[in-house]
Amino acid sequence: MRWTDNHCHLEPDTLSDVVARAAAAGVERMIDVGTDLATSRAAVAKANADDRVWATVGVHPHEARHGIEGIEDLLGSDRVVAVGECGLDYHYNHSSPADQQAVFAAQIEMAHRHEMPLVIHSREAWDDTFAVLDEHRAPDRTVFHCFTGGVDEARSALDRGAMLSFSGIVSFPSADDVREAAALCPLDRLLVETDSPYLAPVPRRGRPNSPANLPLVGEALALAKNLAPEVVAERTWVNAAEFYRLDP
DSSP, X not given: OOEEEEEEOOOGGGHXXXXXXXXXXXXXXXEEEOSSHHHHHHHXXXXXXXXXXXXXXXXXXXXXXXXXXXXXXXXXXXXXXXXXXXXXXTTTXXXXXXXXXXXXXXXXXXXXXXXXXXXXXXXXXXXXXXXHHHHHOOOSSEEESSOOOOHHHHHHHHHTTOEEEEOGGGGSTTOHHHHHHHHHSOGGGEEEOOOTTSOOOTTSTTSOOOGGGHHHHHHHHHHHHTOOHHXXXXXXXXXXXXXXXXXX
């Protein structure tokens, strides 16, 4: 099986080791995600350093108070495959809802200008996330990363043409609603991720996560969908290639 980790945060100091361990586990492609200007620049540098890594550039809702200056300048690199992660997170409100919404809208428009995919982070903000998307129109290629909603939120995202990406949460015993959303999600709208170093899947909860754990996430996702892991691996591999316009 070959896998694409749709969303991870790689440390530059351990990049070679992490990528090598991932490849040994069958994780042959990784999308390294920026959350502000510094991490976006670093993601581009890591993607330039290893051809198994691609970068996204964007401003996470936590960082929205700092604005998005400089992000668009990074879109000229052929190693950058998406705008984000961006969106709304009302759990901590490190940035005000107004700042979050303004910066989210600006990144939606940026994705439109450059005809690029959009990577969305939404936590405890579903209604406003969909409202901003509706106002500015979801890009043709949009993904809700680390999907944490249930069936209703899944349907709302799918109705807007989005992909759903599932993390290790799909393996957590308490996450029945996420598994129900995964079961609902059509195979051609499905992606899989680690969100490492966060959200290590069962049986590795409580430890730092790594792209090498992606097959465990894939197995839990396959179980939720009553499919063989091989089917999930191959379909999400193809989906990621089409979504990010990577070589097959």
